[in-house]
Amino acid sequence: MPVGLMLSGVLVWQASNATFVGSTANTGNNWTAGTVGLTNDSGGVPMFQITNMVPGDSGSHCIKITSSASVPSTVKLYSDVSAVPTNNISSYINLTIEEGNGGTYASCAAFTPVGGAAYTGTLANFTSTKTSFANGVGPWSLTGNPPENLSYRISWSFDSSAPNSTEDGSTPHVSFIWEAQNS
Structure with a gap:
């Protein structure tokens, strides 16, 4: 009997060890994040460094923004200021900001606006x-599908009715900031 129990145990062990096996695999999985990036063609040079203005003076400058975003995104333009002067004349500087095609930092000659002005008002x-993406100009x-480009023409005029108190005045140091956020 002990030999019979041992023999039946070996048979059960062998029977439970004998199975069919099948498998499949899906290899090489990975995840890559998209990108949201912007550049401009200014080469780091400010668009405006106007000196010795008098009431009635005006001018404009263009800049081309290029997106390298690999995901759908939204771009808005806003400002940041520093070094606000004592005699701040920004309420006498009128701005018009237009979006369009063809303008570059080097020249606005080929600029063609798309739609109406994106912003009209004073620099102040x-x-x-x-002041942020939430309230910026755009979208x-x-x-x-990069590259995608949009040109901006920023026109300014020093109000012809600016009072004598604006003499020797200046504006804050203004940064124009284009920000893209994925949508």
Whole structure:
């Protein structure tokens, strides 16, 4: 009997060890994040460094923004200021900001606006109300198929009715900031 129990145990062990096996695999999985990136063609040179203005003076400058975003995104323009002067004349500087095609930092000659002005008002208003992505000028919608370009023409005029108190005045140091956020 002990030999019979041992023999039946070996048979059960062998039977439970004999199975069919099948498998499949899906290898090489990975995840890569998209990108949201912007550049401009200014080469780091400010668009405006105007000196010795008098009431009635005006000018404009263009800049081309290029997106390298690989995902759908939204771009808005806003400002940041530093070094606000004692005699701040930004309420006498009128701005018009247009979006379009063809303009570059080197020249606005080929600029063609798309739609109406994106912003019209004073520099003071722009720098106090367009201070973040949430309240910035725009949106410019990106498809996520780079490169995508949009030119901006920023025109200014020094109000012809600016009072004598604006003599020797200046504006804050203004940064124009284009920000893209994926949508």
